[in-house]
Each structure stands twice: as structure tokens, then as C-alpha cells.
Amino acid sequence: MLTNYFSMIAFSAAIEPLRLANRVARTPLYVWRLFSDDGIGAEASNGVRVSVEGKFAAARGMDAVVVCSGVDVQSIDHRGLVATLQRLDKNGVTLGAVCTGAYVLARAGLLDGYRSTIHWENRAGMQAEFPELDIGQDLFEIDRNRFTCAGGVAAADMMLSLIKRDHGEAISAAVTDQLIHHRIREASERQRIDLRTRLGIADPKLLRVISLMERSIEQPLTITAFAQSVALSNRQLERLFWKHLGYPPSRHYLKIRLEHASQLLRQTRLPILEVAIASGFNSGSYFSQSYVEFFGRSPSAERKLLAG
Template identity: 50%
Template sequence: MPQAIGFVLLPRYSMIAFVSAVEAMRQANRLAGKQLYSWPLYSLDGQPVTASNGIEIAVDGDLDAAARLGTVALVSGIDVQKLEDRRLTSWLRRMDRQGADLGAICTAPYLLAKAGMLDGYNCTIHWENLAGFLEEYPDLEVTNELFEIDRNRFTCAGGTASLDLMLNVIAGQHGHELAAQVADQFMHERIRDQHDHQRMSLPARLGVRHPKLLSVIDKMEKALEEPLPRSRLAREAGLSTRQLERLFRKYLHRSPARYYLELRLNRARLLLLQTNMSVIDVALACGFVSASHFSKCYRDFFGRTPRKERGLPGSNNADIDLETAETPLRQVGGMS
């Protein structure tokens, strides 16, 4: 006692993901009347770190200073996949050889995966990064759980899921009663377990409760790479295509084709920003029949081309390789 859980804060880390974990431990100490946990803070170079919200946090030391700990968690946020730091990779492998428990919160599973620290382990990541992470590391066992604890690895989707991760840890180590008291202090109405959904339910997200419409949208979200024809979506929902059109117009103020296209374009944007996939591969992964069609749809919706989204050189005018390429990438029987 106390158990020390070190946090390595990376540039532009998620403040809520970090604070949610720390505050759970702080409150556990307070309610227990003794120090059950401590949370020393570290950065790559020992200098203060600025979170994605612009708040700067001082730390206790650099990576070398954290080497004596038995449990450490990386915390990151925006653009973590762009971070290249050989010291961090070497340090993670050294910590693993020492038998440390290694954790990653929010988008930090990217860093464990890059260092080979998630091979053979179940892991999770924030839902917004899930598609890109799966594309980058297709051989990993990635789930969409709130958090995963697999032997000496723990990963967490971030946000307030960090609170639930620590509440479950507190319950396992010091009893459910203490964990419930901590949750009550934060007006957290229940302690979610790892199998709770990361995202709000479709009815809550869309403000729609029509069961047939929701079933169609669920099928759309699960079939972005190979879009389903409108006739099939309607048939499987027990609707005519005309009824399907009316439902989308009434509740979502757009046609089914338009709604499906927007889903695919939003997925494409995440892949462009979070992975190193080529623009053509992104188009394929989001169900577009040609590169030129993808580029045109993307520019019409977001006001910039896919190449400009990434800030690639030569993107101020036309996307030469996309907008002049009329050869279909793949024949997809969807509403592209």
C-alpha cells in the first residue's frame, strides 16, 4: 500500500479519460480513509504535457523515472497514430520484460500495438478510432468493449469509460461497496462492466424509435464496405421501397441513398485522418465504385478533396490521381 499506477501522458492526450481514472482512485482513498492508490505522472521527456483541451499538466519525471513501477498506463488522444518515438517503444518492451502491467487509455492502444505489446491479447479502443485501428492491425483481437483486462494488459476506450475501468478495479481489489460509494460521489448511476456498449443506442443517437427504420440503419452501419441495395434493405425490413423512402424523409429529412452515402463518407474521413491507407484503399473500404466518384462525393460533402483532407502536396487544385481516374475500382451493388 498504496498501489502505484503510473500514467504516461502523451501530447494532446484526452483530459477526461485521464481525470476519470485518477478521480476514481482519489475518491477511493478519501472514502476508505487511507491511501489505497497513488498516481505518479510521467511524460516522454519529463516536461509538462498539454492536453487536447490546451491545459498543461506538470509531471513527476520522464520514462526512465517510471521504470521502477509495476503498473503503467499510456494516455493519448488526437493524432496518436502520427507519434513516432523509438524511446517509447524501447521503454515499453523493457517494461514488458520486467513483468509490468501495461495499459493504454483512449487512443493509446495504437502505441502498444506499434510496439508489439498487444499480440495475442484482447484489446479495445475508442469507437471513433476502431475502424482505422482494425485496418492498421488486422491480426489483433480488437473488441468494441468499454475496456479489456487481459492478463498483464489493460486497454480502455477513454472518455468516462476510464471511470468504469477503475471502478471495476476498485471493486475487485477492495470490494463492491467501496466502488459503489465512489460511483455515488460522482453521480454515476451505475458501474458499467466491460460489455456495455461504447456508443449510445441508435434510438438515443438519432432521436428515432421506429423499429423498422432503426433495423435498416443498423444494417447500413454494418455494411459500409459493400453497401446493400435499397430494395434488399426494404425487403428485409418488411417494407416497400416507397415506404422506406417515406420513413427516411419523415424522420431523418433525407433519402435512404443520401443517408447511406453520408455514413460512408464519415467513415472515409476517419480512415483518411487515422490511418496511412491510400486514398484509393479508403474508397474501396467505404464501398465506392470508382476513385473519381469517391473524390467528387467527398468534396461535395466536406468541401475539400480527400488529398487535401490529409494536407498532401498538390492538393490545392484537382486530385490528379483520383478525379481523372474513371476506371471502376470494384463493382459494388449498393447505393453509391
């Protein structure tokens, strides 16, 4: 099931292991069919258009269905796809998703009571819209008759795990070798590269503080609390930030919270004041002022830009 602006890399990473499994086994272990909203094709986020064999409603006679979506998933009308997924679920079809396809399953009410995951950039928005769901941060989740993954090349790891489960380690290992993938990553491995690599810093105390900052968004901590968490004075922590990042800890913490707010503005319909509160701002005016200073436009202008 391809929505418009689906992720091409997630789509390819999901399909290719199945093709290679057939090749390695010398028998058709898997057969797949593609569907879209208009029944003609779907355009990926990179502009490439993929042809399909029919509309979502034509999907029948399958053991499993995978929803592949991508950017701006929350702004697309998924009514036709949702109805199809709900029908397939009643018929006992296993349901899966790659990248932001998990959002579509959630909108259809088909992740209730299941563990799931989604791309790290979309997790905050999805959790805000569906607070009752158990949305993790793993590469992929396989929970009974549901499977979801973070997207990108994590789709390959999930499919390789499913191939291993269904057809054995020898076939999955041969497919992994064909992909030059070296190993199947565990579901529980992190989505994002570690802070040391992402920020290009190695100081352990600085890394611990930044990690704590990223986990303390809605209820912000004081700079004193961060300094005490690594047995430093405020002045020592300030020096660390200036030395390695070129600005004070308060600036970095504000950056983390504003980037979180930007994700919520782009991915949810939450009122701007609720976005501010969820990002650790008690004042709507201070939030708007900070947002303008950081991004060059107001939160309301951000929303209008996305709507346009």
C-alpha cells in the same frame, strides 16, 4: 504516461477513482506518478498543460503503467514511449491504456494475443492498421495483464472495476457513490448512445435499416436489400427516410460510408484508393467526387490539411 494532446476527461476519470479509493479506505491503496516525452509536462487536447516528474525512460519500480493519449495519436512520434513500454513489459509490469492509448500499445506490439478496445471513432483506423488484433467495441477490456478502455468517462468504469477486483465491492461502491456515478457500467455495454437517441427517431424499421447500414460499409448492400430486410418496398423505405430524416436512404448510406472514409484518412496512412475500397467505393474518381460534395474538399486535400 501522457502523450501530447491526451484526453483530459479520460485522464481525470482514470485518476479520480484511485484518489477516492485512498480516501475511502483511509490508507494509500494507490500511488501514481506521471511521465511525458520531454520530462517536463504534456499538453492535453483542451490546451491545459500537466506537469510530470520525468521522461518516459525514467519510469521504473511500478506494478502497472497506463498510457493516456487523445487526438491525432497516430501522427505523434512514440518511439521513446514504445521502447519504455517494451522494457516494462519484459519486467512483468501490467500495461493499460485509456482512450487512444491502446493505439500506442498496439504500435509497441503489446496487444498481440489480447482483447482490447478503443474509442469508437478510432476503432476503424486502428483495425485497418493492425488487422491481426482483436479490437472490440466494448466500454473497456480487462484481459489478464492488459486493460484498455474507450476513453471519456468509460475510464472511470474501468478503474472502478479494477478497484472492485483488487479491494472489494464495499470500497468500489463507496468510490462510485463519491463520484455520483450511480453504478459501475459493465464492460460489455455499448460505447455510443443508441440510434433512437442519436438520430431522434423511433420508427423500429427505420432504426433497423440504419443499424444494418452502419454494419455494411466495406461491402455495400442495395437499397432493395435494405427494404427487404424490414419487409418494405423500396418506395415505402424512401418515404420513411424522407419523413423522419428529410432525405432518401441512398443519401444517408453515402453519408455513413463517407464519414467512415474520413476517419480512415485522418487516422491511418492507407493509400486513398484503399480508403475508398474499405468504405465501399469501387471507383476512386466517384469516391473523390462524393467526398468533395459532402465535405467541401478532396480526400488528398484532407490528408494535406491534417499534415499541415
